[in-house]
Each structure stands twice: as C-alpha cells, then as structure tokens.
Amino acid sequence: MIDLYTWSTPNGRKLSIALEEMDLPYAVHPVNIGKGEQFRPEFLAISPNNKIPAIIDRENGQSIFESGAILMYLGDKTGKFYPADPAKRIRVHEWLMWQMSAVGPMLGRCHYFLHYNPGKAPFADTWFEAEAKRIYGVLDRLLATAEFMCGEYSIVDIATFPWIARHEWQRIDLNDYPNIRRWYRAIAARPAVQKGFKVPDPKAELPMPR
C-alpha cells in the first residue's frame, strides 16, 4: 500500500495516474495547497520543500518527495513503464529531467501569468507564451519519431501528460501540434489515466481535443 499525498494539479496527477497504471493499491491523502496544508509539520517531515506530491511506501516505510524521484521508485518497484535496459534508461532519464526542468516549471509559470493573472505582467505574458510554444515544438518533433516519448509508453509520458492536459491555460491549440495531439488522445483514452486524473477531485474533467 502506498500513501499518496496529493492535490488536483499536474504534478499530483502524475502520481495518481502512475499508481493506477501500475495497479498498485494506494490511499489518497489530499493536501489542500490553497489552504496552506503543505506547510503543516507532518507534511514537511516527508516533503521538506512544501510541495505535493509525496508518498510513503507502507511496505518499507520509505518516504519520497519530488515527482520524478517517485516515478522512478515506483517504476523500479513494479518493473512497469521504466525500462531495465541501460540504453533505454538513459533516454527515459533525459526526457524525465526535461519534463522536470522545462515542462513543469515553465508551463507552471504560464498558468500563473497567462491563466490566473493575465495582463498584469505583459513582459512575462509574452515571454512565457513564447516559451510554451518552444516547449511544445520540442515535444512535437520528438513525437514525430515515435509513438510515445521514449518509444514505448513510460513514466516520461505519465510525467508529461498532465501538463499537456492544461494546454488551454497555456494558450496552446493542440491542432498546431499534430504529433502531440495524436499522443495526447491515445493517452487520454487509457482507463488508468482517466481514473488517475480524477484524484483527489472526482469532478475534474480530462480535456479531450477533437
């Protein structure tokens, strides 16, 4: 059993989707980051950077924060969606680090400026809108070469998908990125993804571009 500390955000959904895909039993502990629950001492004890997601694996008492580290741990634990072959692993690590350093932080800033505070900082609006397009261009070119980001469906796709699900907040039209659109629709059709997307908010709607 995995204790999952999460909220209804892209970083949180990576883990609920991964746990569903890997068929691991888990208990959800919502951490309402809008109410400051991420600063509670009991949460900081497992996630010292005061961010969701975090997990505790009841099998061995291991706690982990940072979604990329958690995905690698769960991939190793189950042997699913995380190739054992060293050459394939290098590719997975490259793109997982790209997700953690570019997709998450930059598209997260798009949400902050373009979605929640549009017009308040025009320079930031212009800069992050351009950066979002650059990131989508990188991903679209990658997906022109393979069905999934590293060939087979992996923790890299699971890490990236919830951010792309927010394309409208980032002023992105998926019709401009046909390879991403094809990839997105394939992943969105997976039952585990549909289930994991609704954790911890069962009313959350998974956007499905036509």
Ligand SMILES: N[C@@H](CCC(=O)N[C@@H](CS)C(=O)NCC(=O)O)C(=O)O
């Ligand atoms: N690099 C971290 C980022 C996690 C993150 O930014 N979490 C956000 C929600 S998506 C959060 O908990 N924010 C609360 C805060 O900053 O106080 C990861 O991938 O786990």
